[in-house]
Amino acid sequence: xxxxxxxxxxxxxxxxxxxxxxxxxxxxxxxxxxxxxxxxxxxxxxxxxxxxxxxxxxxxxxxxxxxxxxxxxxxxxxxxxxxxxxxxxxxxxxxxxxxxxxxxxxxxxxxxxxxxxxxxxxxxxxxxxxxxxxxxxxxxxxxxxxxxxxxxxxxxxxxxxxxxxxxxxxxxxxxxxxxxxxxxxxxxxxxxxxxxxxxxxxxxxxxxxxxxxxxxxxxxxxxxxxxxxxxxxxxxxxxxxxxxxxxxxxxxxxxxxxxxxxxxxxxxxxxxxxxxxxxxxxxxxxxxxxxxxxxxxxxxxxxxxxxxxxxxxxxxxxxxxxxxxxxxxxxxxxxxxxxxxxxxxxxxxxxxxxxxxxxxxxxxxxxxxxxxxxxxxxxxxxxxxxxxxxxxxxxxxxxxxxxxxxxx
Ligand SMILES: [Zn+2]
Numbered sequence: 282x283x284x285x286x287x288x289x290x291x292x293x294x295x296x297x298x299x300x301x302x303x304x305x306x307x308x309x310x311x312x313x314x315x316x317x318x319x320x321x322x323x324x325x326x327x328x329x330x331x332x333x334x335x336x337x338x339x340x341x342x343x344x345x346x347x348x349x350x351x352x353x354x355x356x357x358x359x360x361x362x363x364x365x366x367x368x369x370x371x372x373x374x375x376x377x378x379x380x381x382x383x384x385x386x387x388x389x390x391x392x393x394x395x396x397x398x399x400x401x402x403x404x405x406x407x408x409x410x411x412x413x414x415x416x417x418x419x420x421x422x423x424x425x426x427x428x429x430x431x432x433x434x435x436x437x438x439x440x441x442x443x444x445x446x447x448x449x450x451x452x453x454x455x456x457x458x459x460x461x462x463x464x465x466x467x468x469x470x471x472x473x474x475x476x477x478x479x480x481x482x483x484x485x486x487x488x489x490x491x492x493x494x495x496x497x498x499x500x501x502x503x504x505x506x507x508x509x510x511x512x513x514x515x516x517x518x519x520x521x522x523x524x525x526x527x528x529x530x531x532x533x534x535x536x537x538x539x540x541x542x543x544x545x546x547x548x549x550x551x552x553x554x555x556x557x558x559x560x561x562x563x564x565x566x567x568x569x570x571x572x573x574x575x576x577x578x579x580x581x582x583x584x585x586x587x588x589x590x591x592x593x594x595x596x597x598x599x600x601x602x603x604x605x606x607x608x609x610x611x612x613x614x615x616x617x618x619x620x621x622x623x624x625x626x627x628x629x630x631x632x633x634x635x636x637x638x639x640x641x642x643x644x645x646x647x648x649x650x651x652x653x654x655x656x657x658x659x660x661x662x663x664x665x666x667x668x669x670x671x672x673x674x675x676x677x678x679x680x681x682x683x684x685x686x687x688x689x
Contacts, residue, residue: 282625282655284529284581284687285572285616288344288540289608290337291590291636292601293648293667299598305589305638306649306666308598309605313613314630314651314665321653323662324675326683328648329634335643336456337590338513340633341543345583346527346684347520355515356539361437363542363551366429368439368517373446375478376513377428377436378457379403379489379506386464390457390594391434393504394560402494403506404430410488411481415440415447418480422447426481431538432559438481438511447474454478454512458594459642470511478511485509522548527688532575534568535559535585550579559587561600565611572612573619584612593636601638620654627654629687630665647676656689 292306300308328343329335330350338356339349357374368374379400381389392400408428415422424442431437440446452475455468470478485508489495495505523531525548533544534552536559541551554571556564563586572584588604613630620626631650636643649670662669677683 282580282627282689283576283620283623284626285576285620285628286344286581286583286687287608287613287616287628287630288341288583288585289589289605289630289632290537290585290587291593291634291643292605292632293635293646294593294601294637295639297598297638300602304667305598305601305605307664307668309602309609311605311609311665313609313617315663317613317617317628317630317651317653318662318665318669320659321651321657322660322673322675323649323651323665323669324673324677325647325649325670326631326677326680327646328680329645331645334456335634335645337537337539337633338543340680341540343680344631344633344683345523345543345547346681347547348679348681352518352520354518356513357437358515358517359542359546360431360435360538361429361439361542362517362546363538364429364431364437366437366439369441370516371442371444371446373440373448373514373516375438375440375511377404377407377438378510378512379434379436380457380508380510381504382465382507385466386462387457387460387468388462389504390461390510392506393498395434395498395506397430397432399494399498400433400436400506401430403489403492404428404436406488406492407485407509411484415477418484419447419477422477432536434506435538436509438509447477448514449473452514454514456512457510461594461641482508482511518546520546524548527684529580529688531581531583532579533583533585534571534575535587536563537585537587540585544583549583560591561588561604563588565607569612569615573615576616576619576623582616584616586612589632590636593638594641596638596641598638625655627652627657627687627689629683631683650683652687
């Protein structure tokens with residue numbers, strides 16, 4: 282049996298006035314996803330336990346069949362895994378966004394979707410000035426600070442320590458994408474180690490303000506990265522390999538380090554696709570081609586697309602619809618055509634979490650999924666969307682249990 286999972290990140294949403302009262306999934310023309318719905322089953326699942334923050338880290342663990350309440354330690358350690366950075370038992374990884382703050386408000390958690398080419402020298406400047414002994418920020422700390430450039434605005438700070446780190450499970454930080462345009466003073470780190478995080482963030486303002494890359498961006502009319510924003514801290518999680526738990530060999534295609542990192546930690550092969558950007562301009566067709574090709578070598582191929590989530594964060598309903606239609610045409614369609622060539626097959630389409638256009642932020646709650654293929658009986662549902670899913674009697678309160686249904 283061959284399996285494919287397609288994740289349109291954050292696609293689950295609410296009815297939109299601008300879409301004639303339809304949700305983006307309803308408004309989009311999705312012939313392939315609707316075909317899956319008609320031949321299989323549409324249901325709903327909850328990938329984010331109430332006690333955890335709704336985001337791709339937690340939700341992806343659920344989608345991949347792992348209970349986040351048991352295995353989740355934080356977002357950044359998952360990304361460091363994708364970046365090939367090893368964490369020791371006392372090390373902490375911390376997400377280090379390049380952000381654009383104006384009037385002391387979180388104006389853009391992506392610093393204008395800064396390119397990796399522009400982000401890298403800024404992170405190198407952070408390493409040069411702020412890297413090294415943490416005691417330069419908070420006297421008495423024994424650890425060292427390492428800054429790593431990632432993809433676009435998504436970078437990593439590692440706190441390395443032979444002994445104890447200043448952070449704990451009581452350390453509170455704020456995901457910047459969930460506080461658009463809000464005053465940052467209300468959302469600074471709190472609890473153990475917050476003094477260190479705040480000091481680094483404060484110092485980064487000076488480091489970045491004078492940097493030639495930022496000056497050039499301003500001259501070009503682009504948003505400068507005004508500072509780093511630290512959040513998502515955690516130690517390395519220990520996850521049992523997917524092949525051991527589910528006896529399938531998996532591969533992951535995603536432009537986003539976080540999602541790749543979850544796959545890599547499960548022992549899935551990471552497949553990089555040229556032209557995959559993690560944004561609205563990603564090369565959908567290339568992801569579809571690589572996904573189809575990977576079916577030859579792996580039992581399970583997962584293709585993740587960030588674009589619907591990004592469109593939601595920008596409050597652009599039309600772009601969200603467009604992203605869904607491109608996913609349907611260029612990724613779901615080709616996979617659906619290729620899978621039967623291998624004999625028995627199954628395919629799952631599901632977002633990780635909800636991202637609503639109304640709030641431009643992630644949200645708790647159930648997401649619609651569609652599952653079809655060998656041995657899955659049709660329930661006569663007409664289409665894949667939130668309304669059909671809400672009427673379905675197939676519901677998973679613990680999203681990680683859906684994997685058992687997929688793998689049968
Ligand atoms: Zn998001």
